[in-house]
Amino acid sequence: MTAPLADIQTEADIKTLVDSFYDKVNQDDLLAPIFNGVAHVNWAAHLPAMYDFWSSLLLGTSRYRGRPFPKHLPLPVDATHFQRWLNLFYATVEENFAGPNADQAKVRALNIATMFEYRIRKYNSLSIL
Numbered sequence: 353m354t355a356p357l358a359d360i361q362t363e364a365d366i367k368t369l370v371d372s373f374y375d376k377v378n379q380d381d382l383l384a385p386i387f388n389g390v391a392h393v394n395w396a397a398h399l400p401a402m403y404d405f406w407s408s409l410l411l412g413t414s415r416y417r418g419r420p421f422p423k424h425l426p427l428p429v430d431a432t433h434f435q436r437w438l439n440l441f442y443a444t445v446e447e448n449f450a451g452p453n454a455d456q457a458k459v460r461a462l463n464i465a466t467m468f469e470y471r472i473r474k475y476n477s478l479s480i481l
């Protein structure tokens with residue numbers, strides 16, 4: 353029998369979550385070209401920003417002070433990309449963790465992805481008028 357999974361509780365857990373998630377993103381046929389081909393993401397800077405982001409949301413550390421939405425607005429992404437992003441994120445959480453913070457991670461991701469997708473779609477439809 354395998355041991356039950358623990359919840360997301362420490363900075364090391366946040367790092368596991370973020371690193372495992374972006375490993376999946378980097379192997380994904382739909383998302384990897386956006387991160388690497390379109391946005392040319394500097395992973396050495398992006399990963400620490402994402403540790404801060406998830407640490408703020410899940411551990412209440414308030415370390416993240418950025419505004420993520422503007423970085424997403426110019427990207428060529430639609431609901432398909434956000435659905436894939438969520439699938440990979442949920443899979444990462446469920447492979448590694450279980451508990452209230454793990455559930456919270458999925459809820460926050462779903463809410464933010466839904467809001468980003470809506471705002472990008474709205475912006476793109478208005479700009480062709």
Ligand code: HEM
Nearest residue numbers: 386391393394401405418420423429433434437461464465
């Ligand atoms: C289609 C899905 C998504 C794509 C393709 C995407 C792509 C990107 C890219 C290219 C960046 C900029 C990295 C850089 O600074 O070079 C970024 C930053 C970021 N993304 Fe996403 N993203 C997606 C969804 C999400 C979602 C759902 C969330 C939140 C749950 C999120 C949170 C962030 C945050 C916090 C940053 C850092 C912004 C900063 O530097 O302050 N992203 N993303």
